Amino acid sequence: MEPRGVRIALGAFSALVMAFIYLPLLVIVQRVEDRELADRALFDALVPPRVG
Amino acid sequence: MAVSGPTAPIRARTKLSAFLYRRRWLKLVLLLLPPLAWMTVVYLAALGVLLATAFWQQNVLTAQIDRVFTWNNLIQVKDTTAIHTVAYHTVAMAVVVTLTDILLAFPLAYYMVRIASPRLRALMFVAVLMPLWSSYLIKAYTWRLMTGDAGTINWLLGKAGLGPFNIAFSYTAMWLAFSYIWLPYMVLPIYAALDRIPGSLLEASGDLGARAGRTFRRIVLPLALPGVAAGSIFTFSLTLGDYILPDLVGGSHYDFLGNLIFRYQGVANNLPLAAAIALVPVGVIIVYLLLMKRLGAFEAL
Numbered sequence: 574m575e576p577r578g579v580r581i582a583l584g585a586f587s588a589l590v591m592a593f594i595y596l597p598l599l600v601i602v603q604r605v606e607d608r609e610l611a612d613r614a615l616f617d618a619l620v621p622p623r624v625g
Numbered sequence: 626m627a628v629s630g631p632t633a634p635i636r637a638r639t640k641l642s643a644f645l646y647r648r649r650w651l652k653l654v655l656l657l658l659p660p661l662a663w664m665t666v667v668y669l670a671a672l673g674v675l676l677a678t679a680f681w682q683q684n685v686l687t688a689q690i691d692r693v694f695t696w697n698n699l700i701q702v703k704d705t706t707a708i709h710t711v712a713y714h715t716v717a718m719a720v721v722v723t724l725t726d727i728l729l730a731f732p733l734a735y736y737m738v739r740i741a742s743p744r745l746r747a748l749m750f751v752a753v754l755m756p757l758w759s760s761y762l763i764k765a766y767t768w769r770l771m772t773g774d775a776g777t778i779n780w781l782l783g784k785a786g787l788g789p790f791n792i793a794f795s796y797t798a799m800w801l802a803f804s805y806i807w808l809p810y811m812v813l814p815i816y817a818a819l820d821r822i823p824g825s826l827l828e829a830s831g832d833l834g835a836r837a838g839r840t841f842r843r844i845v846l847p848l849a850l851p852g853v854a855a856g857s858i859f860t861f862s863l864t865l866g867d868y869i870l871p872d873l874v875g876g877s878h879y880d881f882l883g884n885l886i887f888r889y890q891g892v893a894n895n896l897p898l899a900a901a902i903a904l905v906p907v908g909v910i911i912v913y914l915l916l917m918k919r920l921g922a923f924e925a926l
């Protein structure tokens with residue numbers, strides 16, 4: 574059994590690594606929630622660019 | 626009343642079954658033939674064509690490939706300093722990303738195996754795997770946003786009273802993104818290796834008077850090393866062959882071997898030279914695999 578201090582340190586470090594893993598996913602979700610960006614992306618996808 | 630015997634298809638199936646039962650070797654050959662044929666055609670033949678293409682040359686007038694043996698492409702790879710620099714940067718990045726992922730993954734996997742409750746362990750396992758369900762491209766684009774001047778990284782550093790740092794389109798940005806994207810591939814083999822260590826060994830070490838640090842160095846680390854080596858095969862080779870992330874996160878200033886290959890093949894249409902450059906990462910990975918084999922990595926895969 575590991576000493577208590579080691580367990581706490583490992584737990585804190587694991588939490589930081591999890592934050593590192595999930596931070597980009599949170600940014601993705603935040604971007605998806607950005608209505609203006611989503612509307613513009615939808616507009617770009619649906620409306621073909623004008624030629625000429 | 627006449628009793629009808631088995632129908633013709635059933636009789637044929639029974640005869641075939643009896644025939645194969647008597648010839649076990651034939652059954653084995655038939656079983657292995659499709660996957661072996663697939664491996665031969667898809668992997669080995671493709672590698673063979675790559676190798677052969679590196680020794681052909683491109684006709685400068687017609688841009689067609691002349692199937693005439695030449696050393697020119699390999700000599701060009703050997704003599705071009707720019708290719709050496711790119712190869713050095715690519716290998717250095719693969720090494721740094723691998724070391725970073727080991728440092729991040731080992732304590733996490735150790736916590737999951739040795740300290741977390743079974744319920745928390747299952748949750749953390751799913752949490753580590755979850756990012757693999759999202760698109761690689763989306764994650765790469767996200768890191769491009771996060772490492773921007775007004776991105777999340779600088780915002781977080783600002784909250785801690787640091788920065789801002791100009792890391793957009795830099796090696797630092799690529800290092801962060803690569804370390805992030807390949808991290809699950811390092812966590813899983815280390816987790817498997819640590820999980821296989823019998824608890825009785827650790828108890829015996831403690832009973833014999835070894836402290837936690839000594840038990841870790843003498844028991845846990847040597848037994849977990851094949852798992853670390855197995856994970857490093859993934860992180861090292863995936864970084865070495867990538868060309869999308871350097872393009873998206875590193876911008877156009879930093880080339881990796883993958884970008885060079887892509888440009889020579891896709892833009893310059895010089896397939897023989899691209900094939901010759903592609904032999905560099907193949908060679909590096911072969912050397913790396915031989916080293917990892919000596920560490921017992923293949924037993925931990």
